[in-house]
Amino acid sequence: MSARILDGKAVAARIIEQLAQQTERLTQAGKRPPALAVVLVGEDPASAIYVRSKKQDCAKSGIRSISHELPASTSQEALLALVHSLNADPEVDGILVQLPLPAHIDADAITAAIDPAKDVDGFHSYNIGRLAQKMPTLRPCTPKGMMTLLAETGENLVGKDAVVVGASNIVGRPMALELLMARCTVTICHSATHDLPAKVRGADIVVAAVGRPQFVKGDWIKPGAIVLDVGINRLDDDRITGDIEYEVARERASWITPVPGGVGPMTRASLMENTFIAAGHTL
Numbered sequence: 001m002s003a004r005i006l007d008g009k010a011v012a013a014r015i016i017e018q019l020a021q022q023t024e025r026l027t028q029a030g031k032r033p034p035a036l037a038v039v040l041v042g043e044d045p046a047s048a049i050y051v052r053s054k055k056q057d058c059a060k061s062g063i064r065s066i067s068h069e070l071p072a073s074t075s076q077e078a079l080l081a082l083v084h085s086l087n088a089d090p091e092v093d094g095i096l097v098q099l100p101l102p103a104h105i106d107a108d109a110i111t112a113a114i115d116p117a118k119d120v121d122g123f124h125s126y127n128i129g130r131l132a133q134k135m136p137t138l139r140p141c142t143p144k145g146m147m148t149l150l151a152e153t154g155e156n157l158v159g160k161d162a163v164v165v166g167a168s169n170i171v172g173r174p175m176a177l178e179l180l181m182a183r184c185t186v187t188i189c190h191s192a193t194h195d196l197p198a199k200v201r202g203a204d205i206v207v208a209a210v211g212r213p214q215f216v217k218g219d220w221i222k223p224g225a226i227v228l229d230v231g232i233n234r235l236d237d238d239r240i241t242g243d244i245e246y247e248v249a250r251e252r253a254s255w256i257t258p259v260p261g262g263v264g265p266m267t268r269a270s271l272m273e274n275t276f277i278a279a280g281h282t283l
């Protein structure tokens, strides 16, 4: 079997086009477009690239993006003060503080300070708790984007065995909660997991979010499985590769996300959707 490609780039473009039409209708009705504040601290080159592409997505969606670029020396107090002012600003619907933050800043304290109703990343404990109780509010963007891709397959997810490799707060854990809410049977694997290959071999859905190139071997994939690759690993020659051994996995999977052009663009499209939701609009 050769897998069908889950084309995140194309699905994301379609979502953004629909949002652009919605913004058009809003402005014709005399309403202001949704507004997203993007906060970047320091000069990490990868972060600067991501923030630039988020601003481009805002422009395409008709979302107003409000950029705050602060020096790496910014104190935690100053960043908290900015977050508080954005929380209080009625012209701001969504707040995204780009991670990672410089080491002298406590990222968890910043996440906790963002008004949950403006937390378009879905990282705040309130939003994670709501997802855990299967009453999601703002949902973390990468898992949300992957659920949109799973819906694109047209497959019935109920009762499928899903294995999530990686247990981070921003991807692995919330993805496990999403899959559980979709009534999959979910296994979360991490660095203390015994016999990872055996766990993956049993999976109808595999999500790899470990951040190590080609960590999940292609011959671990059960024939017919759906394979979602969150990894974006930059190689020495500047090419990027995922967490899954793609060339082998694609011969076994029924569906697979490419890297680039799979989960990454869906993360950004989900961010745009969350900004509309935070602004009080339905999609």
Ligand SMILES: Nc1nc(=O)c2c([nH]1)NC[C@@H]1CN(c3ccc(C(=O)N[C@@H](CCC(=O)O)C(=O)O)cc3)C=[N+]21
Binding pocket: 050, 096, 097, 098, 099, 100, 121, 141, 232, 240, 259, 260, 261, 262, 263, 264, 265, 266, 267, 268
């Ligand atoms: N507060 C916060 N929220 C985030 O959502 C967040 C963050 N901080 N910090 C960094 C990570 C990383 N992330 C990506 C999103 C999209 C692509 C993406 O669109 N990638 C493209 C292009 C890849 C490339 O060429 O570099 C692709 O996969 O096709 C990548 C990475 C969001 N993050």
